[in-house]
Amino acid sequence: MANILKKGPRQYLTRIRRKGPDGKRVLRTKTFETRGEAEEWAAQIEGRIASRDFVDRSNLQQDSLSAVLDRYVEGLRGLKSERDARLTAAMWKREPFAGYAIGAVTSRDLAQWVKRRRDAGKAASTINNALHFLSKFFKVARREMGYEGLENPVDHVTKAKQGEPRSAHLTPEQEQALLDACQGSKAEYLIWVVRIQLATAMRQGEVARLRWEHVHETHVHLPVTKNGSARDVPLTMAAHELFQELAREWPRRQASPPIPRRLAPDRSWSRALAVAAQAAGLTREARDMLRQASAAELALMAGRVSPRDSLG
Known part of the structure; x- marks a missing residue:
């Protein structure tokens, strides 16, 4: 009653x-x-x-977007995606509407966010990746976190328009300057990480997880990639010779990593590479350009049209 x-x-x-x-x-x-x-x-x-x-639906007007994001990220603890999710969630929590009730966040709020990011010069892919994260979050909140009836405001937001693919490449002079800076880095094995990236267009995390059993005469097999699927990276003659050189430098053992992860964890490589790139006078795009530098050559080997296809 x-x-x-x-x-x-x-x-x-x-x-x-x-x-x-x-x-x-x-x-x-x-x-x-x-x-x-x-x-x-x-x-x-x-x-x-x-x-x-x-x-x-009372919780839709009681629980803030920020609080539910925290619960969502905690549910990812121990998963491969946890670190990236925490960073993206932290970015969303800095927005004014993060304090709104989760059911009060509108597509208008997000459309204004997209405009602010574009005006700030952010890349379309960066903006759309953040929107994709938020869209997935709203779906999980509705299906698995008790927010039945929650609408996904991302569904009604126009995504940022993708520009032309970047064609930036390291010049031979920039490449040599970066290698010289890496050679002088305190981070042991940084020089090998960069050389492997230049030779294969592999991601930094893929190099970190690489094991000798994945390295073959004609290709490198990657069982797990950023996209969650396996792929093979064709080896040029120079790349093949690089792995032979590395095997001589670091005695080859079955199932052991070419780059000992315990000596150079993935995050320390990122910091060391940023320092080396700055010392070489390169911009923040240098890490992306490492992959672009060899993509064109790999594309020709595989008979592909666009270097973007080689980046996997």
Whole structure:
């Protein structure tokens, strides 16, 4: 039964407490000017709660986007995607609408965010990747986190338009300057990481996970990539000779990594490479350009049209 309490002239506070069809207690409160309005509203709400199809959407207006993002990321603990998810979630939590109730975030909020990012010079791929993360988050929140009835505002946002593929490459002079800087780095094996990237167009994380058993005469087999699928990287003659040189430098053992991960973890490579690139006078795009540098040659080997196809 609803409890209607007269708080003062033309103020009737109405409280409803009862169990829903799933056994969970539902609480609703609202204030009306007349008792008749209060009774009518109470009857409507109690009827809805008693219905088999009732879905409690009160949490959509109670829990903030920021708080639900925290819960979502915690659910990824220990997974490969956890680190990237934490970084992207932290970015979204800095937005003004992060304090809104999760059900109050609109496509207009996100469209304005897209405009701000474009005006700030962010790449379309960077913007769209962040939107993709948020879209997946809303879907998981609706299906698995108890936010039934939650709409996905990303569905109604126009994605940032992709520009022409970048064709930036390291010049021979830039490449040599970077190699010289890596050679002088305190990070042991950084020079090998960069040389392998230049020779194969492999991602830094793929180099970090590489094992000798993956290295063959004509190609390198990558069982797991950023996209979650396996792929083979063709080896040029120069790349093949590079792995032979590395085998002599670091005694080859079955199932051991060419680059000992314990001596040079992935994140330390990122920091060391940033320092080396700065010392070589290169821009922040240098790490992307490492992959681009050899993509054209690999594309020719594989008979592909675009270097982008070789980047996997």
